Amino acid sequence: MMAHKIRISVVVENTAQGLGLLGEHGLAYWIEWPGRRVLLDTGQGTVLAGNAFKLEVPLHEADAVILSHGHYDHSGGLAEVLRVNRPNVFAHPAALEPKFARNQDGTSREIGMPASAERALRECGEAWVRTSSPTPVFGRLYITGPVPRVTDFEDTGGPFFLDNECSRPDPLVDDQAVFFEAQEGVVVLLGCAHSGVVNTLQYVDQLTGGKPIHAVLGGMHLGGASPERMARTIEALRSWHIPLLAPAHCTGLPATAALWNAFPGTCTTCNVGRRFEFDLA
Structure with missing residues (x-):
């Protein structure tokens, strides 16, 4: 029997490859699940519709929209999507x-x-599913909900605040990731990983009962990572023996270069126009 496929298209990212595709600081993935369609994040909203048209991504057919967190570069296109469709x-x-x-x-x-x-x-209204804990979307597609911060080397604070005076730090409890089990192993999709990429993968590991992680795609928020944090992040990633790493968006060029050097043959690009395919478990 032929295996069902899960296809992921990068619709918004900082960089683009392909005729007529545009990049912007942001992220959006189109997930094609057997019989279902999901949009994970919406970028800033300036290139979403145009890139979707070029990539033949029917945004109006989305069965669900997931926001990895509430920053503008992941939520900016939400209103545009909801004007043509009313998904959860x-x-x-x-x-x-x-x-x-x-x-x-x-x-x-x-x-x-x-x-x-x-x-x-x-x-x-009721179509807003509040993800205050691990939440199933459908089938084996899950959202982590808030990610526990347990490592001692991932600075998950950053210059983020809840007020214009910058007196109330934003703990970014809304940060979450998406994961599913494929035949190849667990696939993890990151928005920005403000909780820390290692914290996020440890939590996914816990939620899946320690099943092997096959792929990690998306923003890892390592742009300002110290040499120590970068070294310990690489050490932790190496312990999982992940066959496919696709750093994107807020990972940052120095960190992306470090990951490519540390994992030759494992890292790949994750820019607008890239498509990934996995077999449904």
């Missing part, structure tokens, strides 16, 4: 909280959900 939207309640980042000169900027996305999410 999976997001943690804290995704709606005000979110700010402190600039190097001490000023701040707003980085939360755009007003249009916030309004669209609130108007979902």
Whole structure:
């Protein structure tokens, strides 16, 4: 019997490959599950529709939309998607909280959900599935919900705050990842991994009962990682013997280069236009 396929297309990412495709600081994946379609994150919203058209991704057929967290570069296109479709939207309640980042000169900027996305999410009513704990989407597709912070080397704070004065740190409890079990092993999709990529994988490991991890795709938020954090992250990743790593978005160029050097033959690109395929377990 022929195995059912799970196909993942990168619709939004910082970089692009392919005629007419555009990159922006953000992330969005189109997940094709047997009989179902899921959009994970929506980028900022400026290139989502155009890239989807070029990639023949029918956003209006999404059965579910998942927000990995409430930052603008992952939620900006939500209102546009919900104008043409009314799928269930999976997001943690804290995704709606005000979110700010402190600039190097001490000023701040707003980085939360755009007003249009916030309004669209609130108007979902019962179609908004609040992911305050591990949550099934359908079949073997799951959302982690909030990720426990347990490592002692992953600085998961960063310059993120809940107020414009930068006096109330944002713990980013809305940060979550998506995972599913394929025949090849567990596949993990990261938005930004603000909780720490190692914390996230340890939690997925716990939730799946220690099943082998086959692939990790997405943002690992290692742009400002110290040499010690980078070395210990690589050490931890090596312990899982993961066959496929596809760092993207907020991983950062130095960290991406370090991962490619540490895992030759394992790392691959994850830019707009890339497609990944797995066999459904």
